[in-house]
Amino acid sequence: MKWMFGLAALALCACNPSQPAAEAAPETPIASSPIQRCMNLGNALDSPRREGEWGYTIRRADMQRLKDAGFDTVRLPIRWSTRVGHTAPYTIDPDFLSRVDEVVRWGGEIGLNVIINVHHYEELSERPDLHETRLEGIWDQLAYHYANAPDFLIFEVVNEPYDAMTVKRTDALNQRVLARIRQDNPDRWVILATANWGNLDGLLKSKPVYDPRAILTYHDYDPFEFTHQGAFWAEPVRPMGVYWGDREDYVRLAKGLDRALAFQDKHRMPVFIGEFGVYERVPMDLRAKWIRALREGAETRGMGWCHWDWGTTLKSYDLEQEEWLPEIKAALLD
Template sequence: MLRTLAGREGFVRIGGDMALGAGMNLGNALDAPPGSEHAVSPRGRYFDAIRDAGFDTVRLPVAWAWHAAEAAPYVVEEDFFRRVDRAVDAALARGLNVVLNVHHYHQLTDAPDEQAERFLALWRQIATRYADRPAPVHFELLNEPRAALTAERWNALLPRALAAVRESNPERTVLVGPAEMNDIHALPKLRLPDDPHLMATIHYYAPFPFTHQGAHWVEGSAPWLGTTWGGAADRGAVADDLALAAAWAADHGVPMFVGEFGAYERADPDSRARWTAWVRECAERLGLAWAYWEFGTDFGAYDRATDTWREPLRQALLPAR
């Protein structure tokens, strides 16, 4: 029996599919660069911790493109597929929903016309591999379309990717987000295919100078250090942003998943907990499922060194559990 939404208000069953409820991203794991010394191994005890804390869903970002041939038929390495199998099955064995995506496909976002056939081939393999998994496994076509993969190009490519999935999974729930890195304000440019088993997804990291202060990969982020968050104007901006996402979803008749939100570890801890709690609270009030970014690295809600939750973040995410 699915644990999804147990005791949580604001989430509803839509189109016969349970909304995803409260989720956790297992980031920097299956999406980590090959050989990364900072990669998180998707260990069974981490899925135990996620389940026991009271989360409903695990989002599994997967960098398939780093483990697939460059030439047709673009075969995914079997050893890598087995790693993903173990993570998917570990989540299912603990009664968790799974969102399985294509992550870090930089070649596609830089050169979508040249990479389109490879992208479609990856999805045919992924979809076929997991066609026998139960309905709690959801597919997310692409994390954060961006750069040369403009809204126009993405709107042309995503129906082809959905068709590739539908060859083997005619009723699997598939998540689709807008271009411009799944930004809320790009939703009006997204053109959803006519399909009754779709869910929309957005990511939320606003205000960026707060959530990414001091992030080493963001040029110019050092001067943002010391940025705090929590005033009435701050809260109002978040509430207004998420209301836009909820309104768009209602207008289009699809459930909405806030697939990522989080604040970098160098942010003021109290502000970080306040922001996290407010984003979660606003999302739930609007009936939006969500997944925190991320489990156990630089945005992490979990301290892997001590195998314990960082309590201010855990309480911000799951106050009633």
């Protein structure tokens, strides 16, 4: 069954397919990305078994708070791999899909863009020979299901492939999945995957095929020993006490952004920082300093961004007190 969003769903019916080319001509205009200021609603739909087991369940009120604050997009990390069959056609759990529909609909009603991705698909990176077809089956279903959804819905192929999902293999997967998506969604914005855990190095080594409605992405947690100091899930656990804010730190940050911008200019597709943030145990002044520097640097270069995260381990909002962390909010928006 195809998802419907009132009469607006009819708007896409007359679109002509976009035809990707191997490379864009140097004079090709870079399309304006719909994503400028975005928040990740993580540790909810990407939990292993049920939403809420990692401490957060997405609420419509949270999306409204983000819209009211000035955000234009939310990114929904989604773990489909534990909610689909293991044999073809890899059927998605209808109850879980219905919940995703609900959250997507909230975003549209509030006036936010909504990114849905494939998150935490570790098996894909460990044994791609066994799981690439399954990922393609997931996207076949999602592309058909959301074919009539308005333009506010954005697809992201897969989050942070690593190990056996090399740059070359990720590039090939992007092309195959994008071609399948385009059969039902000829003009939908699609964010392409980046290998090497989604980092800048993975982006710069990639060879993306040009598509006028594709967005390139990378995640920026550099330097990792600063942003993830003390993080219990980052093995080995990095020691606390790492400082950030010297002149050399700002220069390093700017160089990374400049390299991403040069890649955007070369490939004529917008680049989007899909994740960035600092672990909550890092002193607040240092968290805010790094977040502000990266956010302002991205905006100065015309690049959209998406902060990780809303209410959990790299949070910008206190779920217990039901209030923004003022320093983080200011770093993101002021």
